[in-house]
Amino acid sequence: MVDFDLRSANARLRASNPLIQCITNTVVQQFSANVLLAIGAAPAMLDHDADAAQFTRIASGLLVNFGTATNQQFLAADAAIDAANEDSKPWVLDPVSIGAVDFRTTRIRRAANSSPTAIRGNASEIAALAGVGLGGRGVDSTDEVDAVIPGAVELARSTGSIVAISGPKDAIVAHIDGVDHVARLDGGHSYMPLVIGTGCSLGAVTAAYLVGATTASARFEAVVAAHAHFKVAGDAAATGANGPGSYSVNFLDALHTLTAEQLAGAQVEAGTIEAGAVEASVGEGSQS
Known part of the structure; x- marks a missing residue:
């Protein structure tokens, strides 16, 4: 079992002030930047194809999210991914809306x-990418996190990535x-x-926390x-907060004021999964 030192992971992030290149959808660019x-x-x-790769070599890490992708962004991502891999820089794939339409998928x-160093999505997106589901309703998940864990394990094995499933109770x-x-x-x-x-x-x-994590265990810890x-x-x-509007403002403030001690107090349950149980669950899912 991996022991997590979340306090040190946060300290590394704040000390390095990593520069994260985001090839992401237009709906969330400002919020993600904030x-x-x-x-x-x-x-x-x-996210322009003419200079994306050059900037990746300057940046500390990379996010690729095709939520509102243009042809330019697809080309930019191809170039940036190649540059990140060549320079051994962490990059994160968000498979937003996979399964909704064929070309995006x-x-x-x-x-x-x-x-990718890490793949992060909701339960339906991870299920679709793992080949054990069809995807959600647009960007909304219609699957439960627990049901998708076996598929996520297979995806982690096949890609070498840390796989994170977001939901009421996240699983990494x-x-x-x-x-x-x-x-x-x-x-x-x-x-x-x-x-x-x-x-x-x-x-x-996630890309920001991965900067400076040089071992598999450290990368796992960073995503957690x-x-x-x-x-x-x-x-x-x-x-x-009185609703989503005031909550969004409070959320940015809370992200900023969070201390390493508060982070260390996060409710994290860690363990291992028996290989046979995973393979049986995936097999059952593929037959349904």
Whole structure:
């Protein structure tokens, strides 16, 4: 079982002030930028195919999210992913709306086969990418996190990525040295799904936490820390909020004021998964 030092992960993030390049959807660009600034990172929304790769070599990490993708963004992502892999920089894939339409699905699968450091999505998106589901309703999940964990394990094995499933109780899966690990995180608030950009910006935060994580265990810890940061801040933001509008403002403040000690107090359950149980669950899912 992996032991998590969330306090140190947060300290590394704040000390390095990582520059995160976001090739992301137009709906969430400003919110994602504000979220990155709030946690102590720096945002850059460079998504033109002519200079994306060059900027990736300057940036600390990369997020790829095809939520409102244009042909230019697809080309930019291809170039940026290649540059990130060549320079061994962390990059995160958010498979938003996979399964909704064919071309988007094809391009997301292509990106998933390009060795992302982490893949982060809701339960339906991860299920579709793992081949055990059809996707959700647009950007909304119609699957339960627990039901998708076996598929996420198979996805982690096949891609080498840390796979994170967002939901009321997040699950992060990693295949390290032949062992399948899972961490579960409770927290957050029911207002979070009502604020556009919370999921997409979590992908950017995950990329920021991954900067400087050089081992498989450290990368697993970094992805857990990113999700814990969101869960703890999401819970704190509900204090004084009267609805999604005031909550979104409180959320940015909570992300910014969160201390390493608060983060260390996140509700995290960690364990391992028996290989036979995963394979049996995946087999049952493929027959249904």
